[in-house]
Amino acid sequence: MTTKEPNIIMILADQxxxxxxxALGNDVIQTPFLDEMTLNSVVFERAYSPxxxxxPARASLITGKKPSSTGFFGNDFSVEWNYENTMMExxxxxxxxxxxVGKNHFSPQRKALGFEINKLYETQNANDEYKLPSDYHLWLxxxxxxxxxxxxxxxxxxNRVVFPWDAESRLHPTEWTLRESLDQIExxxxxxxxxxxxxxxxPHPPLDPPRFYYDMYRDVELPExxxxxxxxxxxxxxxxxxxxEGKIEEKALEMARRAYYGSISHIDAQIGxxxxxxxxxxxxxxxxxxxxxxxxxxxxxxxxFRKGGAFEGSAKVPLIIRIPQNEGYKINRRxxxxxxxCDIMPTVLDIAGINIPDRVEGDSLKPILMGEKLVDxxxxxxxxxxxxxxxxxxxxxxxxxxxVWDSYSGxxxxxxxxxDPQELNNLINDEKYSSLICQxxxxxxxxxxxxxxxxxxxxxxxxxxxxxxxxxxxxxx
Numbered sequence: 001m002t003t004k005e006p007n008i009i010m011i012l013a014d015q016x017x018x019x020x021x022x023a024l025g026n027d028v029i030q031t032p033f034l035d036e037m038t039l040n041s042v043v044f045e046r047a048y049s050p051x052x053x054x055x056p057a058r059a060s061l062i063t064g065k066k067p068s069s070t071g072f073f074g075n076d077f078s079v080e081w082n083y084e085n086t087m088m089e090x091x092x093x094x095x096x097x098x099x100x101v102g103k104n105h106f107s108p109q110r111k112a113l114g115f116e117i118n119k120l121y122e123t124q125n126a127n128d129e130y131k132l133p134s135d136y137h138l139w140l141x142x143x144x145x146x147x148x149x150x151x152x153x154x155x156x157x158x159n160r161v162v163f164p165w166d167a168e169s170r171l172h173p174t175e176w177t178l179r180e181s182l183d184q185i186e187x188x189x190x191x192x193x194x195x196x197x198x199x200x201x202x203p204h205p206p207l208d209p210p211r212f213y214y215d216m217y218r219d220v221e222l223p224e225x226x227x228x229x230x231x232x233x234x235x236x237x238x239x240x241x242x243x244x245e246g247k248i249e250e251k252a253l254e255m256a257r258r259a260y261y262g263s264i265s266h267i268d269a270q271i272g273x274x275x276x277x278x279x280x281x282x283x284x285x286x287x288x289x290x291x292x293x294x295x296x297x298x299x300x301x302x303x304x305f306r307k308g309g310a311f312e313g314s315a316k317v318p319l320i321i322r323i324p325q326n327e328g329y330k331i332n333r334r335x336x337x338x339x340x341x342c343d344i345m346p347t348v349l350d351i352a353g354i355n356i357p358d359r360v361e362g363d364s365l366k367p368i369l370m371g372e373k374l375v376d377x378x379x380x381x382x383x384x385x386x387x388x389x390x391x392x393x394x395x396x397x398x399x400x401x402x403x404v405w406d407s408y409s410g411x412x413x414x415x416x417x418x419x420d421p422q423e424l425n426n427l428i429n430d431e432k433y434s435s436l437i438c439q440x441x442x443x444x445x446x447x448x449x450x451x452x453x454x455x456x457x458x459x460x461x462x463x464x465x466x467x468x469x470x471x472x473x474x475x476x477x
Contacts, residue, residue: 004286005095005096005193005352005353006193006286006287006288006324006351006352007193007194007195007196007283007286007287007288008091008096008193008194008195008196008287008288008289008290008348008351008352009195009196009197009198009274009287009288009289009290010195010196010197010198010199010290010292010344010348011198011200011271011274011289011290011291011292012061012102012103012197012198012199012200012292012293012294013200013202013203013267013291013292013293013294013318014054014103014199014200014201014202014203014204014293014294015202015203015204015205015293015294015295015296015297015307016203016264016267016293016296016297016317016318017293017296017297017299017313017316017317017318018047018293018296018312018316018317018318019312019313019316019421020261020264020318021034021035021038021318021320022034022035023035023038024038024043024045024318027223028217028220028221028222028223028261029261029264029265030216030261030265030268031264031265031268032268032272033268033269033271033272033275034268034271034291034318034320036275037271037275037289037291037320037322038320038332039331039332040322040323040325040331040332041320041321041322041323041331041332042320042321042323042329042330042331042333042334042335042368042369043319043320043333043334043335044319044320044321044334044335044337044339044365044368045334045335045336046316046335046336046337046338046339046380046397046398046399046417047292047316047317047318047319047339047340047341048315048316048317048338048339048340048341048380048382048395048397049293049294049295049296049314049315049316049317049340049341049382050066050067050340050341050342050380050381050382050383051067051072051073051074051382051383051384052294052295052296052307052308052309052310052314052315052382052384053074053075053294053295053307053308053384054075054105054294054295055072055074055075055076055077055105055107055470056070056072056073056074056075056384057294057295057341058104058105058106058294059071059072059081059083060340060341060342060362061087061294061341061342061344061345062083062086062087062088062113062345063083063085063086063087063345063360064087064342064343064344064345064346064356064360064361064362065342065359065360065361065362066342066361066381067383068451068454068472069359069361069474070083071471071472071473071474072470072471073383073384073385073468073469073470073471073472074308074384074385074386074387074469074470074471075470076469076470076471077107077130078107078471079107079471080107080108080111081106081107081111081113083113085357086113086114086345087114087344087345087348087349088100088113088114088115088195088197089113089114090114090349090354090357091114091195091348091349091352091354092114092116094352094354095192095193096192096193096194096195096352097116097117097188097189097192097193097194097195098114098115098116098117098194098195099115099116099117099118099119099181099184099185099188099194099195099196099197100115100117100118100119100120100196100197100199101119101121101177101180101181101184101196101197101198101199102119102120102121102177102180102181102197102198102199102200102201103120103121103122103123103199103200103201104118104120104122104199105122108130109122109130109131109132109134110132115197117184119135119136119180119184120134120135120136121134121135121136121137121173121176121177121199121201122134123150123152123153123157123201135180136150136173136176136177136180137150137153139176140171140176143171144167144171148167148168148171150173151163151165151206151208152173152201152206152208155206156205156206156241156242157204157205157206158205158242158306159205159206159207159241159242160205160207160241160242160243160248160252160253160256160305161207161241161252161256162207162208162214162255162256162258162259163206163207163208164208164209164210164211164214164259165208165209165210165211166211169210169212169266172208172210172266173201173202174200174201174202174263174266174267174270175266175270177198177199177200177201177270178198178270178273178274181196181198181274182273182274182277184196185278185283193352195348198274200267200270202263202266202267203260203263203264203267203297204297205242207256207259207260207263208259208263209259209262209263209265209266210262210266213262213263213265213266213269214258214259214262215262216261216262216265217257217258217259217261217262217265218258220258222254222257222258225253225257225299225300225301226301226302226422226423226424227301227302227303227424228302228422228423228424228425228426229424229425229426230302230413230426231302231303231304232303234246234302234303234304235247235303242305242306243305243306244304244305244306244308244386244388244389245303245304245305245389246303246305247303248300253300256299256300257299257300260297260299271291275289285324286324287324288321288322288323288324288351289321289322290319290320290321290322290344290348291318291319291320291321291322292317292318292319292320292341292344293317293318294317294341295307295308295314295315295317296312296313296314296315296316296317297313297314298311298313298314299313301313301422302423308384308386308391308393309384309391309393310382310384310393310394310395310402310404311404311423312417312421312422312423315382315395315397317341319339321347321365321369323369328370329369329370329371330369330370330371333371335368336399336400337368337373337374337377337399338377338379338380338397338398338399339365339374339377339380340362340380340382341362342361342362343362343363343364343365344362345360345362346360346362346363346364347362347364347365347366347369349364350364350366351366351369363377378398378443379396379397379398379440379443380396380397380398381394381395381396381443381444381447382394382395382397383395385407385467385468385469385470386467387467387469387470390408390409390467391406391408391409392406392407392408392466392467392468393405393406393407394406394407394444394448396440396443396444396447397417400416400417400418401414401415401416401417401436401440402414402415402417402423403437403440403441403443403444405441405444405462406464407456407462407463407464407465407466407467407468408464408465408466408467409464410462410464410465412428413426413428414426414427414428414430414433414436414437414440415427441462444462445457445460445461445462448462454466454468454472456468
């Protein structure tokens, strides 16, 4: 195999909201390099996480399968990942050099799953979920003699409290991820195309951007936090530093939003360094770059935080695919076809000219990249189960509308995303939409009734009062 096959770089952020790119309509966020990248890309404006928390989202991304087929509906670090035919494994078996730099969240910690080179940044050491020090932490200890400690080692990694990074910015894990990625590309086997996953942990908390990036937003007027007319049920005051739901003090929320935006601009700067580095070395024109995230961050929307919910702040992710201009692709376009992280694995293989394995449930998006239609894609389904909160979120979303169902409480919501992108108005009882809502419920029934052991559908009706575990044992393949 020669290097005529395209190199592929997956820029994977953690907890990056789908609405946090300047060129896509966010008037506050500063993402100049991603903004520029959209000019040579296809942008998917309706991209969603199939289960918007780290573990199930990443399992679906690398296997091309739904959570019901990977087994993960939530975070469970006790289950070993024994998947076959992961995206990286198939690429490696077809001549690609496969490299990860940054966060994986696989179990056990050093599981490769097809990565030949695996330079890790994992934050769970503080919670003893991953016992081995990651490559970043080994480097930081050697570089500073233990004088600088990763913020995530000292605080809960879902903390909404702001801790600006006061050490040299080059020591921050975000900048290490970029430098180590460039080093691995430099060292690559020049006779083989490469697949690089450059996986940033931020903007996932801890909210610790370097001071420069935090100060970018210090005096910026932020838009009002959206609180839907249906959301007062979640507004009980909370003094918890890592809340899922509740109203926190206004100043604290404002600081968290500024720090979150600062973390995003910090990552965007690293993406800019990557693009110019690739261009100067003559690699960019033969490299496909995919930018996405595993899930979003509610950031106070509707009195919610973190991820796991069915709402846009949590479930919607950015998806930008930058393509060389000389391969017949139709660039500089935006598309509202609903897509999922399950679609990334088959898309990558299709772009690389590799056969997609059997039992992959996502679809290749290459037809859209070529200016064609994605046949038979009517909607995307997502789900997540929060036992501690007694929430069982399911959602069905298409190009315009979203239906949400909580399997535990039976709460139903319906939104017109074109007219109401912040999901302020629940249309579930509006007779004008009754037939459309029935159609969306039928879609959900079709997704769930083929899993009778889950007990979510009986006699072709949705059953309330039911929660699934974070992991449902199955035969992993």
